[in-house]
Amino acid sequence: MSQVSLPQHAGAIETIWHYLFIFICAVVFLFLIAPILVIIPLSFNSEPYFTFTSDMLALKPSAFSMRWYEDFMAKEIWQRSIGNSFFIATFATLLATTLGTIAALGLSRSEMPYKGIVMGLLISPMIVPLVITAAGIFFFYAVMNEYIPLTGTYLGIILAHAVLGTPFVVITVTATLSGFDHSLTRAGAMLGANPTTVFFKIIMPLILPGVISGALFAFVTSFDEVVVVLFVASVEQQTIPRQMWAGIRESISPTILAVATILICISIMLLATVEILRRRSEKLRGMSPG
Amino acid sequence: MSESLTTVDGRPLKAALASAERSKRIRAVLLVLPLFLFIFFSFLYPIALMLYRSVENPLIAQHMPNTLAVLEQWNGEEVPGEEAFAALAKDLVTARESREIGKVATRLNFETPGLRSVITGSARSAGRWEPPYKEKFLDRRKEWGELETWVTIKRLGPTITAVNYLAAVDRQYDVNGDIVQVGEDYRIYVDLFMRTMWMSIMVTVACLILGFPISYLLASLPLRHSNLLMILVLLPFWTSLLVRTTSWIVLLQTQGVLNDIMVWSGLIDNAQRIQLIFNAQGTVIAMTQILLPFMVLPLYSVMKTISPSYLRAAESLGAHRFLAFWRIYVPNTLPGIGAGCLLVFILAIGYYITPALVGGQDGQMISNMIAFHMQKSLNWGLAAALGGILLAGVIVLYWLYNKLVGIDRLQMG
Numbered sequence: 001m002s003q004v005s006l007p008q009h010a011g012a013i014e015t016i017w018h019y020l021f022i023f024i025c026a027v028v029f030l031f032l033i034a035p036i037l038v039i040i041p042l043s044f045n046s047e048p049y050f051t052f053t054s055d056m057l058a059l060k061p062s063a064f065s066m067r068w069y070e071d072f073m074a075k076e077i078w079q080r081s082i083g084n085s086f087f088i089a090t091f092a093t094l095l096a097t098t099l100g101t102i103a104a105l106g107l108s109r110s111e112m113p114y115k116g117i118v119m120g121l122l123i124s125p126m127i128v129p130l131v132i133t134a135a136g137i138f139f140f141y142a143v144m145n146e147y148i149p150l151t152g153t154y155l156g157i158i159l160a161h162a163v164l165g166t167p168f169v170v171i172t173v174t175a176t177l178s179g180f181d182h183s184l185t186r187a188g189a190m191l192g193a194n195p196t197t198v199f200f201k202i203i204m205p206l207i208l209p210g211v212i213s214g215a216l217f218a219f220v221t222s223f224d225e226v227v228v229v230l231f232v233a234s235v236e237q238q239t240i241p242r243q244m245w246a247g248i249r250e251s252i253s254p255t256i257l258a259v260a261t262i263l264i265c266i267s268i269m270l271l272a273t274v275e276i277l278r279r280r281s282e283k284l285r286g287m288s289p290g
Numbered sequence: 291m292s293e294s295l296t297t298v299d300g301r302p303l304k305a306a307l308a309s310a311e312r313s314k315r316i317r318a319v320l321l322v323l324p325l326f327l328f329i330f331f332s333f334l335y336p337i338a339l340m341l342y343r344s345v346e347n348p349l350i351a352q353h354m355p356n357t358l359a360v361l362e363q364w365n366g367e368e369v370p371g372e373e374a375f376a377a378l379a380k381d382l383v384t385a386r387e388s389r390e391i392g393k394v395a396t397r398l399n400f401e402t403p404g405l406r407s408v409i410t411g412s413a414r415s416a417g418r419w420e421p422p423y424k425e426k427f428l429d430r431r432k433e434w435g436e437l438e439t440w441v442t443i444k445r446l447g448p449t450i451t452a453v454n455y456l457a458a459v460d461r462q463y464d465v466n467g468d469i470v471q472v473g474e475d476y477r478i479y480v481d482l483f484m485r486t487m488w489m490s491i492m493v494t495v496a497c498l499i500l501g502f503p504i505s506y507l508l509a510s511l512p513l514r515h516s517n518l519l520m521i522l523v524l525l526p527f528w529t530s531l532l533v534r535t536t537s538w539i540v541l542l543q544t545q546g547v548l549n550d551i552m553v554w555s556g557l558i559d560n561a562q563r564i565q566l567i568f569n570a571q572g573t574v575i576a577m578t579q580i581l582l583p584f585m586v587l588p589l590y591s592v593m594k595t596i597s598p599s600y601l602r603a604a605e606s607l608g609a610h611r612f613l614a615f616w617r618i619y620v621p622n623t624l625p626g627i628g629a630g631c632l633l634v635f636i637l638a639i640g641y642y643i644t645p646a647l648v649g650g651q652d653g654q655m656i657s658n659m660i661a662f663h664m665q666k667s668l669n670w671g672l673a674a675a676l677g678g679i680l681l682a683g684v685i686v687l688y689w690l691y692n693k694l695v696g697i698d699r700l701q702m703g
Contacts, residue, residue: 014611017612021503021507024503025503025504025507027506028500028501028503028504029519029522029583030501031579032523032526032579032582032583033503033520033522033525033526033596034527035526035534035535035537035538035541035579036525036529036534036537038540038541038547039533039536039537039540040536043346043686047589048547049547050539050540050543051540051546051547051550052544052550064494074543089477099324099325099328100325102321102322102324102325103321103322103324103325103326105321106317106318106319106320106321106322106323107318107321108324108534109314109317109318109321110316111311111315111316111317111318112315112319112322113318113319116692117474118322120692121326121329121334122325122326122329122690123323124329124333124334125329125686127684128681129511129639129640129641129642129657129677129680130640130642130657130663130685131640131642131657131660131661131677132337132663132677132680132681133333133336133337134338134641135340135660135664135673135674135677136333136336136337136338136339136340137332137333137379137665139339139340139343139670139674140332140335140339141338142332144533146468151296153553159332160332162328162332163329163332165330166329170325195532196438199582211519220528223530224530224531224532226531226532226643227642227643227661231664231665237380238456239505241530241531243533244533244536245532245643245647246534247533248535248536248647251647254540256536257536257540260530260532260533260536260537263529263530263533264529264533267525267528267529267530268525268528270528271372271521271524271525271528272530275521275524286535
């Protein structure tokens with residue numbers, strides 16, 4: 001029996017309180033989700049307004065159009081931004097996931113010395129305010145440019161985004177490894193597998209859900225990042241968030257709402273993937289009944 | 291007896307164990323090393339570089355060596371003599387020839403507003419002048435007859451300086467080298483730090499008030515239902531920050547959806563639409579929604595572990611439902627409340643994007659000022675000092691979080 005259901009013997013005050021509680025929760029959920037959902041219908045507005053026209057509320061077909069999506073498809077800058085965002089996020093994710101997974105394997109071993117401090121340092125890019133990170137990277141790249149061009153290059157952005165993504169990979173993979181039975185690797189080794197085979201045949205399949213979740217987090221982090229891009233990228237590395245940022249600050253056009261709707265659809269797909277993986281992982285490790 | 295314990299090949303067991311342990315430890319370290327080096331070089335070192343920026347000050351020492359040498363002996367009580375002016379003329383002319391005069395003027399101008407034109411103007415004229423220089427300088431710009439100008443130059447002489455940190459807390463050195471508050475019109479940073487703290491506290495409290503009931507609901511519902519509702523918490527978490535900020539602009543602006551609803555329902559008149567965004571209030575609303583999942587997730591995971599039988603026990607011992615909730619359930623959720631509040635506060639205090647887009651005039655936070663000095667005023671030393679103070683605060687909170695909650699229990703969905 002759940003705690004929130006109303007007992008049979010509840011008095012008037014408790015009944016009122018119970019419905020009030022449900023109402024409060026509904027309002028909070030609305031507060032969480034409404035801002036996201038309200039954008040979707042507005043992106044089909046045929047007028048350049050950011051609010052529902054009376055024709056839209058009357059559900060007249062003429063009030064709806066795809067013009068902002070067409071605008072998005074037609075503008076070269078948006079196309080380039082989306083290409084850049086995917087390119088940068090993909091390579092940043094690859095780098096972050098590789099380094100993060102290997103490090104998580106070491107961190108989850110009981111023999112690892114100074115585990116707390118090392119873990120704290122490796123997670124810190126997630127905690128340190130982005131402006132500080134971006135400023136530090138700006139100064140660092142200015143020094144490094146003499147040896148290897150980093151300011152205003154794809155490499156520079158990819159490295160910085162990989163830094164921001166690694167904490168997520170470390171956290172999710174160490175979490176998956178927390179229930180990991182280390183006798184499995186010993187069993188594999190005893191049966192004659194070399195460490196590489198053990199890794200790919202035994203460890204990897206078990207931690208894969210964690211690795212993929214971490215990778216998706218790292219991908220989203222890079223895909224949504226704008227501060228580092230503002231500080232060290234050039235116009236050539238224009239990304240979707242950077243273009244949205246400019247759009248919101250300068251001339252807010254409903255095209256942004258169309259882009260936002262597309263991004264929401266991407267988020268929904270990513271969230272669904274991560275949820276499926278999480279449940280699979282919990283099932284694999286016997287942590288959840290269903 | 292213990293001597294006789296050996297491995298098959300005759301080594302003492304203790305040594306064999308130690309070497310096995312050591313090789314295991316080395317293997318663990320080797321796994322972590324690549325990421326550690328990566329983070330060290332592309333994150334920790336850059337931040338150290340930024341902190342160094344906040345105290346380094348090579349410009350004046352490099353370009354005004356003669357003036358500084360003369361000022362070394364100066365008592366600071368009256369305008370220095372001809373010797374100082376001659377040195378100044380020499381330095382300004384050299385700096386102008388090497389095209390560095392603009393940087394020198396800008397640096398001095400950060401410290402004492404108005405000095406930029408004094409320096410560049412005098413440098414232009416000084417090339418044509420013959421000694422004695424003092425009157426010509428004083429004729430050219432009256433600022434050369436003011437103590438403050440000379441104090442500023444002398445103060446910026448050392449290559450390692452605290453002036454940026456002093457400026458970041460609205461302080462400066464006066465003529466006598468004592469630390470004093472800057473003029474009333476220039477005191478902005480302490481207020482800004484205070485406002486940043488205050489807004490972060492508001493966001494944290496709002497997140498707790500809104501997050502507690504829904505976490506309770508999620509923790510008490512059967513898993514099948516709570517998983518569905520959990521999606522409503524996680525979807526905002528996965529949605530782009532810029533998308534969410536855009537939605538708040540759409541919802542809250544004066545011609546926006548919320549105002550439209552209020553006008554349509556007759557709550558307010560069309561003429562008196564409420565300014566809900568582009569101010570501090572709009573920033574707090576948007577940030578609360580954006581950070582709410584970081585409160586709900588730790589609260590939920592703690593509440594999930596509280597057995598409902600505690601409450602039933604309290605009730606069967608005679609406590610009223612509400613009293614039992616307050617005395618038994620709430621204290622058990624304290625670890626979750628602590629974890630959620632700390633996390634939300636840490637994230638809120640360094641927020642940049644949302645205040646920049648919806649903050650308007652009075653909703654700006656310290657990160658926005660850092661970005662301003664990095665990108666617009668180009669006063670990098672001050673930006674670094676403001677960043678250093680913010681970073682110190684965040685590190686203390688992070689340490690506290692690690693102590694109370696444990697960094698490995700940080701979770702994201």
